[in-house]
Amino acid sequence: MNALTQSISNMIKGSLKALSAFPASIGAAVGLALVTLIRIQLDWPVLQPWNFLLDCLQLALATGAIFSLAAITAAQSRFGNRKAFLGANLLGAGSAVVTFLVLYLFSGTSAGGTQRAALSSLIVLRVFVVIFVSLVAFILLMDRSKENDDFAESFFMTHKAFFIALIYGLVLLAGTAGIARAVQSLLYREMSGKVYGYLATLVGLLTFTIFVGYFPDFKKGSEDDRREIAQKQPRFIVILFGYIMVPIVLALTAVLLIWAGKTVLGGTEVSFVRLSAISAAYTIGGLWLHAMLARHDSGVARVYRVVYPAASIVILLFEAWALVGQLRVSGLKVTEYAFLLVWALAAAGSVLLLTRKRDPHRIIAIIVCVLAVVYVLPFVGYRDLPVYAQSKRLEKLLVGEHMLAEGKITPASAEPSLDVRIAVTDAVSYLLRADDAKLPSWFPRDLDSESEFKAKLGFEKTWPGSEVPKMYLSTNLYMPATAIDVDAYRWAVSLHDAYGKESNSVTLQGDKGLYQIDWILSGNGVPTVRIMLDGRMIVEQSMDVYLQDVVSKYPPAESFSTEAPLADMSVKLDTPEIKALLVFDSVSVNVNTESNSTDYWMSLRSIYFSENP
Template sequence: MVKIGRFVKRLKGLTDAVARFPLSAAFLLAGAVINAIAITSWTDQYYKPLMALCVGAVFAAVGQVIYERFFDKIAVRIGIMVASAVLAGGYYLAIGTAPEVTMEVAVKTAVAIFALLMVFIWVPSIRSRVTFNESFLATFKAFFISVFFASVLFLGVSLIIMATDQLLFRVDEDATAHAANIIYLLFATMYFLSLTPFYPGEKEKAASAEDAGAHEEALGKAISCPKFLEILISYIIIPLTAVFTIILLLYIVINIRGSFWSNNLLEPMLVSYSVIVIIVYILACNLENKFALAFRKIFPKVLIPIVLFQTIASVLRIGDMGVTHGRYYVIMFGVFAVFAGVVFSFLPARKNGIIALVLIILSTISIVPPIDAFNIAESNQKNRLEEILAKNGMLEDGKVTANPSVSDEDKTKIRNTFQYLRDMGYTEDIEWLKDKDLYAGFRDMFGFDEYDYEGETGRNIYLSLAEQESGALDIEKYDRFVMTSIWTYNSRSEESEICTIEKNGEEYKLMKTVGAGLATISLQDKEGNDIVSLSSDAMVERFKDRNSGKEGAGLEEMTFITEGEGAELCIVLRSLSIDNYQDSSTLNAELFVFIEISK
């Protein structure tokens, strides 16, 4: 009976959510229907109305929260609902002219929804006894609870569909997709809204004592941190974040004069780190244990220099790569993260709502022309390409002229910039690119290949032992023959044994050391001393002047012989690949090893 009562209570919560957010429910229902049609028809023509309906649902949810916080007249609620519908319609008209859902439309939509979600969290804390930290915690809990329940439900339904299909009768192949559509788009979202409490507002002043008490109880439960989450944040996430921070700081200190400013892989890592620290800090503001207090005191001050250095590094990379929408957002987030660190460091926790307002403003700036991420990126990349071409005498009087003698650095810039403009669909507005084949015609336009895979330190080389080889290798004097491979991708050096050889009562080991950009094949005596060895440097040196691309090579060219004291190694390459990229190279080879022991 208790379980049935809980189920009925949950079900009532969903129906109450529909009554509380009727326009959002209507938009989501329509979106689920549209998505079901799209799943059945296997076409993308429904993406734009689906996106408009989802944006409308978020607009309506934000409008309802604003109404509950500041108004109590039914006419105002209707007006806000009408405004939400108009905004959703305006959004659809704005994207309806585009022939397809482009990257720009998708990113701007995601940013707009994110900004609206921040408004949804921030509004209940405006001049309220509920802080932004508490509102964020309530939303955080509601999101993960709804995702968890929806995922469990989807897993169960998927198993039922699979069992029915396997054991009883054939089930339509789209059944699982339809189930996901209903569960995640409709159920999960409405369940999330049902977990959103009534925050203090104008309407509560006129509420009955019973309703006010129920709302207060639900609010207290929603903004309180469960014991499980407190333990997870305080004793697991915070210590792990502290260890990672120490590693990050050590890396920055060690590499501050070198690779830190050019390591592209570090940028997304630092952005992710900043996001985690900000989220954990806001959640920790609801806790009062020693770990949470220490985190709140120390980490904001650590966040500032880390993000500041990374933002400066991102700005410096503009000189090499130009401004793209991705770099625009990285730099903008860096500015926000520095601001958040300052707020966290010097203002009381109850003032954290300021960062939400700043984040909303920055998000809006990034999607509103003419200073949005995509307009800025398009303008910068167009100017950048034209400047590089003009500098190399390739663009005069609106006509592009091929120039194969362009420097490798400028070739890379031309390739990257052209590919970005083409992939984003910005080449249609460039007069000298109209009526050009943007894919197969790259070489005709610029004089060099689009995908030449050339690095700053050399060419990529792919060789294989020619099948039609007239000669033969004399192996009569060799005692053993083995096949092995080497790959110098790993940054750490690793040694392994290929085989053991016994001759004249002595035992020898053929060893392979691979990693850190170097590979070595060596023959060792029983004491572990190298008798004879050959490193991959000899292979790189021999083929460094070869042309890029795949080609065959003769037996003599692919053979390396080295002699030591009482032993000889003969290595024949079956295949060899040397990939040069910027300041590093990777060697990958399959080889035959012949060993002669003469002592």
């Protein structure tokens, strides 16, 4: 019991310490929690008009909370006086206000074709970059002495604070949610599910205060014994990094080196998207682990600190080769752009790790921040630069085929080569997906339509592999909503329950006797209609002839649904005894070109039936 009391007491003391050390940051976090509670409380019809305002408030307060950490740490570690501390808190609060005003007044766009404002994904990403840069600045500014700075130790201390706070938070969340669930199950069944949202928000606030309260005093001239404890890596962390994670990264290094060798011998066959994901994981994970191992003295750690940057240089040369090849094929897109930035980070990081002996990780962290900012900048960011590159690529292709002149696209007079058609389709598709990007004035915005694409460019959309014969071809017809003149018929016979059965039957009493109407399916789906009068067969007709006419008029191709008129979606029967009209909702013909087999499916809407005089 004493241990529990002591743990709670330490947690409260840590939270109070965080409030006194970083008041602006904790104040912004409290504001963020209050806005979140309001958002949870309001149901959607009431919340919708306020959604944009609350989005702006939440992002602004989150920015203020993290920016305040950096500003206060800078003031305490560089100046250490009350005036600087007060100014830093005011600057942190001001960052939240400025962010809110910028978002609310200048960043709203219409959402979903409505007049309501919303934040675009680019704006949100820019705010997250500001938060990320502020967090890195907080870590960089922890060191009070320029002569003895050590980013790696501050970097680890931040991780340690985060995971300790996370463990406390998860335990608190699990406990409070369990209590709430018990109350709901045993005492108050009408309890709102919003209670769990309230608890999660309050626990999140407490977790943040635990995270902030874990850090030692950064004030200039003061010595806090807790700093050495906070920076010390526990034994299990040393084992985890040195004997588990290092072998994993070294194994990935070996895989990438083998890939480089295969590339030299036979070229690259790996998907560029997959290569970019592996490269990003290797670069970010490798640099992160190198920083974590900066003060390890084990043999494994020393080997890793030498092998990783040297092997990265070799791997980077072949990744550059793959990137150049990809740019030649499809030009610069978001994937290639992100890959280029990660490559630049890996190259700069590897060179710094090999050439700079004292704290290279600090410069690497600054480079990461610069690249993150570049990623979201206008003109040179991930949205504008790839769009500009693809616009120029498309322009060059169209000019080369004499399809673009004087700012106007004209259809191709002759079908371009397969490579050109694939490249044009690829560039057009990318530009159409570029939301809110500035596109060339000559670029039509309706090219997503197959018909408009063919009408304006003179050929159909063409993708890689289009020249390969299709294994499966089909004809899919459907009848649109329409009125049918059935004045000449007496009965409407429904056989919808025939689905999944080999046959279905309906009987009706007419003036000439008892009729039995059967709809019979064969093995390949070609049905037969059979009509009997008082046990005597008067009609037995397969739909085979009708289906052959369908295939002749609508040849099987790629699987697209086609609207067909009533004349093509019906069959007439006429005998001395009766006349009937079979109307279909849909007709499908599926051809397997490899096995040379054909399957049919017909959805019968109704049989309109009448006796002849």
